[in-house]
Amino acid sequence: MGQSMCSHLIKAGYSMTVYSRTPSKCAALVEKGAVLADSPRKVAESSDVVFTIVGFPEDVQQVIAGTDGVLAGLKPEGIVVDMTTSKPSLAQELAEKAARQNCAAVDAPVSGGDVGAREARLAIFCGGDKAAFDAVRPLLCCMGREDTIHYMGPPGLGQHTKMTNQILISTNIIGVTEGLLYAYKAGLDVEATLKAVSGGAAGSWSVTNYGPRILKRDFKPGFFVEHFIKDMRIALEEANKMGLALPGLALAQQLYVALKAQGDGDAGIHGLTLALERLNNIQLGEYTKQ
Amino acid sequence: MGQSMCSHLIKAGYSMTVYSRTPSKCAALVEKGAVLADSPRKVAESSDVVFTIVGFPEDVQQVIAGTDGVLAGLKPEGIVVDMTTSKPSLAQELAEKAARQNCAAVDAPVSGGDVGAREARLAIFCGGDKAAFDAVRPLLCCMGREDTIHYMGPPGLGQHTKMTNQILISTNIIGVTEGLLYAYKAGLDVEATLKAVSGGAAGSWSVTNYGPRILKRDFKPGFFVEHFIKDMRIALEEANKMGLALPGLALAQQLYVALKAQGDGDAGIHGLTLALERLNNIQLGEYTKQ
Numbered sequence: 398m399g400q401s402m403c404s405h406l407i408k409a410g411y412s413m414t415v416y417s418r419t420p421s422k423c424a425a426l427v428e429k430g431a432v433l434a435d436s437p438r439k440v441a442e443s444s445d446v447v448f449t450i451v452g453f454p455e456d457v458q459q460v461i462a463g464t465d466g467v468l469a470g471l472k473p474e475g476i477v478v479d480m481t482t483s484k485p486s487l488a489q490e491l492a493e494k495a496a497r498q499n500c501a502a503v504d505a506p507v508s509g510g511d512v513g514a515r516e517a518r519l520a521i522f523c524g525g526d527k528a529a530f531d532a533v534r535p536l537l538c539c540m541g542r543e544d545t546i547h548y549m550g551p552p553g554l555g556q557h558t559k560m561t562n563q564i565l566i567s568t569n570i571i572g573v574t575e576g577l578l579y580a581y582k583a584g585l586d587v588e589a590t591l592k593a594v595s596g597g598a599a600g601s602w603s604v605t606n607y608g609p610r611i612l613k614r615d616f617k618p619g620f621f622v623e624h625f626i627k628d629m630r631i632a633l634e635e636a637n638k639m640g641l642a643l644p645g646l647a648l649a650q651q652l653y654v655a656l657k658a659q660g661d662g663d664a665g666i667h668g669l670t671l672a673l674e675r676l677n678n679i680q681l682g683e684y685t686k687q
Numbered sequence: 688m689g690q691s692m693c694s695h696l697i698k699a700g701y702s703m704t705v706y707s708r709t710p711s712k713c714a715a716l717v718e719k720g721a722v723l724a725d726s727p728r729k730v731a732e733s734s735d736v737v738f739t740i741v742g743f744p745e746d747v748q749q750v751i752a753g754t755d756g757v758l759a760g761l762k763p764e765g766i767v768v769d770m771t772t773s774k775p776s777l778a779q780e781l782a783e784k785a786a787r788q789n790c791a792a793v794d795a796p797v798s799g800g801d802v803g804a805r806e807a808r809l810a811i812f813c814g815g816d817k818a819a820f821d822a823v824r825p826l827l828c829c830m831g832r833e834d835t836i837h838y839m840g841p842p843g844l845g846q847h848t849k850m851t852n853q854i855l856i857s858t859n860i861i862g863v864t865e866g867l868l869y870a871y872k873a874g875l876d877v878e879a880t881l882k883a884v885s886g887g888a889a890g891s892w893s894v895t896n897y898g899p900r901i902l903k904r905d906f907k908p909g910f911f912v913e914h915f916i917k918d919m920r921i922a923l924e925e926a927n928k929m930g931l932a933l934p935g936l937a938l939a940q941q942l943y944v945a946l947k948a949q950g951d952g953d954a955g956i957h958g959l960t961l962a963l964e965r966l967n968n969i970q971l972g973e974y975t976k977q
Contacts (some may be wrong), residue, residue, distance in 0.1 A: 485873070508884075508887045508888055508889070509887060509888065510888070520883070520884075520886065520887045522883060544886075545886065545887075547879070547882075547883040549875060549876070549879065549880070549883070550874075550875070550876070554873070554874070554875055557869075557870070557873035557874070557875055558870070558875060558880050558883055558884065560869060560873070561866045561867075561869050561870045561873075561875070561880050561884055561889075562866075562883075562884040562887070562888070562889045563889075564862060564865050564866040564869055565862045565863065565866045565884060565889035565891075565894065566862070566888055566889050567862065568858045568859065568861045568862030568865065568935065569858065569859045569862050569889075569891060571858045571934075571935035572854055572855045572856070572857065572858030572859050572935060572936075573855065575854050575858065575933045575934075575935050575936055576851045576852075576854040576855045577851075578931060578933070579847075579850060579851050579854055579922065579925075579926060579929075579931065579933065580847070580848070580851045582926070582929040582930075582931050583775070583844070583847035583850070583851075583925070583929065584840075584844070584847070585839060585840070585844055585847055585848060585851070586839070586840070589837070589839065590839070590848055590851050592837075593810070593812060593837040593839070593848055593852075594798075594810075594848065594851055594852040594855060596810065596834075596835065597798045597799060597803075597810045597835070597852070597892065598798055598799065598800070598852070598856055598892050598893070598896075599798070599851075599852045599853075599855035599856050599859075599892070600891065600892040601855075601859060601890065601891030601892065601893075602887065602888050602889070602890040602891065603888070603891075604855065606888075632869065635869075635873070636869060636872070639869075639872040639873065640872075640967070641868060641869065641872050641967055641969075642966055642967055643865045643868070643869065644861075644865075644938060644942070644966075645858065645861035645862060645865050645935075645938060645939075646862075646865055648934060648935060648938055649935075652934070676932055676934075677930070677931055677932055679931075
């Protein structure tokens with residue numbers, strides 16, 4: 398995703414310095430004119446704004462606040478924009494740390510996946526200092542659209558919005574999967590059923606986009622089970638801190654933990670179908686891992 | 688709903704005989720030219736096609752197969768179309784019973800609620816003899832649209848399709864509710880969050896239609912909690928017969944049973960918010976029962 402997002406910025410005329418823990422991922426960008434650096438600190442030393450997108454909160458911590466991290470190199474008035482889906486509390490900590498050196502940190506997790514990144518139509522949920530957000534907004538507009546870039550408030554609120562997004566998706570995918578299994582066991586034409594129900598009150602992005610892929614048994618990501626488990630774990634931890642019980646989210650997370658235990662942590666999140674098939678000892682069709 | 692659906696048929700030029708257990712509900716239809724009968728049997732005696740829409744499977748059983756029911760009066764080659772959301776197994780029994788007297792029964796539950804009925808854009812999921820379906824299709828087209836009327840196969844498959852529809856809705860509404868509560872507790876502007884997440888992968892009919900009503904604390908039905916509990920109970924019973932475990936549906940049904948126990952069986956199904964608010968001892972705003 399980082400590669401697509403970065404290439405949009407190059408195309409818009411910005412000069413870029415890039416770093417990846419897997420340098421080969423930078424080759425295509427270097428070809429387009431980006432300069433390769435050998436640490437996040439080095440990227441920051443030659444940049445006004447630094448974007449990060451990695452896997453887990455520990456990675457965010459290291460890449461931004463580690464010894465060779467972004468904040469070690471960022472000049473005063475520099476801005477770091479973390480686009481990883483990560484902990485709201487970490488976003489707050491990093492914003493405070495950045496402020497202490499007269500910089501700013503914006504949390505800006507995205508929704509829309511690989512495709513959204515490639516086609517520059519990501520939804521971006523932003524938290525942080527409003528002036529910093531305003532400063533980076535034109536850059537974000539290279540990755541999303543005017544109406545899909547949302548300023549949500551102080552540091553962490555971008556992450557909290559993304560958590561809300563994931564809570565909605567997690568329970569909905571249970572319904573898509575259970576609906577398809579029910580239809581199959583009831584002897585319905587599952588494809589016709591999917592079509593019949595998707596236009597009305599049962600309709601959703603997940604039914605429309607994942608339903609057909611599930612029926613084709615195409616469980617490639619899209620969005621990795623392993624990353625979704627991380628997102629739901631963060632949401633449950635945050636909810637627990639708030640004193641908020643979310644039984645639907647908890648169930649979803651447990652089913653995904655089972656799916657990973659079954660060996661499908663690298664499937665797309667619509668692979669939840671596999672976990673519920675195994676639970677019920679049935680199969681909608683042939684599953685070929687790709 | 689029956690009243691709206693019937694008035695579309697009158698408008699299309701069909702002559703109608705009507706019956707309701709609450710005769711006052713027929714007054715508007717009688718004014719439009721319908722003839723009032725004092726039993727379902729009497730309706731059937733003067734009709735080629737009889738439509739039924741009632742509350743629970745026991746009501747369907749009585750109104751179609753009872754002493755003064757539709758089948759007691761229906762002439763050979765008559766068709767009874769039950770539009771109640773009811774048991775697939777009952778739909779099969781009634782179709783067999785109808786066939787024994789050279790009649791046909793079509794199960795044709797609808798989706799789209801009060802509004803869909805009024806605006807003649809119901810989704811209709813049909814099971815039963817194909818020739819009987821073809822015969823009543825023009826009549827159904829007065830209540831829905833060409834592309835929202837679905838023939839799903841033999842008797843009971845209309846009901847099974849509706850169950851699939853309800854399974855999808857039930858888990859999705861948990862997500863909508865939990866997402867809103869999370870956003871609220873996290874200190875987000877809930878309305879802005881709803882807007883930010885509803886356009887992407889978390890989007891659904893329920894988010895778009897119920898989200899704003901929940902924020903206005905307008906929990907009027909729409910679609911009654913009590914009827915939804917019945918639908919989910921049927922779906923769980925059917926799944927149990929099939930040897931199919933559906934943990935998401937089971938959780939949803941239990942939360943709705945709690946909502947009814949709390950005194951809100953007559954709320955709309957988006958009232959699930961109330962149950963999860965009480966569970967968490969919080970409130971998004973003021974709730975005025977209307």
